[in-house]
Amino acid sequence: MAEKRLYHTVANQILELIDSGVFPTGSRLPGERDLAKKFGVSRVAVREAEIALQAQGRLEIKVGSGAYVLDGSKGSHNGLPKVGPFELTEARALFEAESAALAAPIITDDAIAELENYIGIMSGKVKSEMTPDDADAAFHNAIARATNNHAIIFVIDSMWKMRKEAAQLQKVYRCVCEKDSSHREDEHQAILTALKNRDSSAARQAMRAHFTRMIEALLEASEEEAYQEVKRQASESRSRYMLAKQLS
Amino acid sequence: MAEKRLYHTVANQILELIDSGVFPTGSRLPGERDLAKKFGVSRVAVREAEIALQAQGRLEIKVGSGAYVLDGSKGSHNGLPKVGPFELTEARALFEAESAALAAPIITDDAIAELENYIGIMSGKVKSEMTPDDADAAFHNAIARATNNHAIIFVIDSMWKMRKEAAQLQKVYRCVCEKDSSHREDEHQAILTALKNRDSSAARQAMRAHFTRMIEALLEASEEEAYQEVKRQASESRSRYMLAKQLS
DNA sequence: ATTTCATAATTGGTTCTACCAATTTGTAAA
């Protein structure tokens, strides 16, 4: 929690008070002078902290009135929305399939070798400092890069970041991944084979199958245990998923 | 250029000096005291401006040393990459087609009515405060919202923002859109019809056709006049586009 | 001539005081 600049620690203290519900969304913060006294720092430090929070979109400062807490739930600090596991996987199924299809005809041999390496890391056959999860991310990112399309690269990266963000999502994914790590390897291999053959349709199909299986695993996991929140989302998304499956 | 808070104007002044090459990437800015004197403001104002720029990732401040200009070329102020017209349109062709396909089976009648309204605005038959371009954006955004998938909404919105960013892109698009406004109307109508029929495949196809035609218009435009920069990109992308066309 | 190292100068970090301007609040008059 100790930061380099004083205003960082102050900003974090304010953030904590916001997250703990002391300052709910929409409420007005105490004046700069009060906060300075409360935190035992100068008014300038509080001011800089509030400016930084404003730049992050967490506060709105009105002159002569005060600083107000903005809704930090969506479009939070890095501009990414918070998404549920189902909708994210659904989106990835669609977009990554197109990414792979576009990459297939033009992927280089170097990129193919890179993908093989990542599969090796994920299966544990190749030792590396990368975690299997990092290798998984690198695998999908490398395919996006193979499209040579910066917009596509951005989209794929963004979705991976969304996945990394939600702590809850992390748990669910970890569970699903551990359970089906062998499936995952086969599926990645199938994707690689399709790319090796420069077969667009096969690549699209393999990538869709990869995520379709993941959605099924998520559905299964949502039946178990304490995934109540996921369960709620599951009921919302299941019908859509079934429909989406038809048009694969 | 006149902002509400003084540190905003100072930040913009600094940004201008950076963009105009006075302070190249990696160089050190003059001290806070010097800048304060140069801009005729207090040191506090300069300081707050630099903090805001640091929050935006444009500066790195080292204590006792100075403020250094960071590379603002990629992942710039809003986290969006700078993309060329071809790659962006290519990505939109793929992703928006899937968005429409997913929306088709579940789109509500209200959303259909909304889309009809936007088409009316674009054709000038319905009067509104919206510009045709805004209506165009709203049209595609509404389809994304119809998917009820926040990740997809984010992606479609992001790509629209990328389009709005590049000034050069703006020029080209405007040229293309003006020339083929009638085509655009027909294409949007076709997309709407497919959605009305809840026909996923038709929606996908119609959306692809919409962007495929746009790419062709871009290629044509790049042949003309002074679009040298676009031309360069065109030669890079043309082969990819041809390949992508095959797998439509 | 080169290296080393203590010192001075520079730079950002923090605090304090003071005053200005916009906003809100409170109160008295209509």
Added chain:
DNA sequence: TTTACAAATTGGTAGAACCAATTATGAAAT
């Protein structure tokens, strides 16, 4: 009750002063 004006509160800006980290300087040692 409503209106109008004044006072209190709040953020905005300025200047000076001092601290701590960094960098530049220059004399002394090699």
